[in-house]
Amino acid sequence: MDTILRCPLCTRPRTAADIHGLEWSSHHGPGGVVFVCGPCTRARLVDLECGLLDPARASAPAPDRVARAA
Numbered sequence: 001m002d003t004i005l006r007c008p009l010c011t012r013p014r015t016a017a018d019i020h021g022l023e024w025s026s027h028h029g030p031g032g033v034v035f036v037c038g039p040c041t042r043a044r045l046v047d048l049e050c051g052l053l054d055p056a057r058a059s060a061p062a063p064d065r066v067a068r069a070a
């Protein structure tokens with residue numbers, strides 16, 4: 001059974017194909033593992049890798065920001 005999650009940055013659903021692919025990145029924190037979609041990972045790579053952005057605490061952006069992140 002696969003658990004379908006959403007990207008915490010853009011709310012994109014994580015499909016079964018995404019789970020078996022390599023595009024999404026995983027981020028491990030005290031609250032568990034959070035998966036960030038490929039476009040958000042690429043757009044926020046420096047923030048994610050340097051610890052400037054905690055995806056577990058990120059709230060979904062306004063709809064106008066989703067279009068720019070995708």
Ligand SMILES: [Zn+2]
Pocket residue numbers: 007008009010011012036037038039040041
């Ligand atoms: Zn995303």
